[in-house]
Amino acid sequence: MTDRNRILVIGIGNDFRSDDAVGLYVVRKIEEMGLEGVTIIKGINDGTSMIELWAGVSNVFVIDCVSSGDNPGKVYRFDAFRNKIPEDRFPSYSSHAFNITDTIALARNIDRLPGSLIIYGIEGENFDTGDRLSDAVKESAGKAVIRLAGEIERIICSKCTD
Numbered sequence: 001m002t003d004r005n006r007i008l009v010i011g012i013g014n015d016f017r018s019d020d021a022v023g024l025y026v027v028r029k030i031e032e033m034g035l036e037g038v039t040i041i042k043g044i045n046d047g048t049s050m051i052e053l054w055a056g057v058s059n060v061f062v063i064d065c066v067s068s069g070d071n072p073g074k075v076y077r078f079d080a081f082r083n084k085i086p087e088d089r090f091p092s093y094s095s096h097a098f099n100i101t102d103t104i105a106l107a108r109n110i111d112r113l114p115g116s117l118i119i120y121g122i123e124g125e126n127f128d129t130g131d132r133l134s135d136a137v138k139e140s141a142g143k144a145v146i147r148l149a150g151e152i153e154r155i156i157c158s159k160c161t162d
Contacts, residue, residue: 019124047103072125073140
């Protein structure tokens, strides 16, 4: 399978900052499904690394925790080609060395966006030191896994009929 046909799923987060690990949690659940043609990346430390990973890839999904003050567990889905990613959902201060909105803007400016880029953000509640997701975030993460798996399976099935 060439890069052009690959599906890349990137989980962003910190396993030791409670709800900030939700992106990693979701991609681990997707990885357990063993979906053919899906590459899983867990933990990215800078936006330029992410741009390099998704260069030339047809379908990219990024999952991250957000902290906007909305209800804990709220799931956001943004299509980077159709929606402006709200900076208040992915602020420039985070436990990572980058934020997703700046990364997308840079990739767009240097013509390095993937064919499709979907961003899932799950509203966090607890960012204290710890290795457990809060109840609301874990419940929503489970729903996000089902939704994301459905999107991936539709892409895989559409390629089967090509």
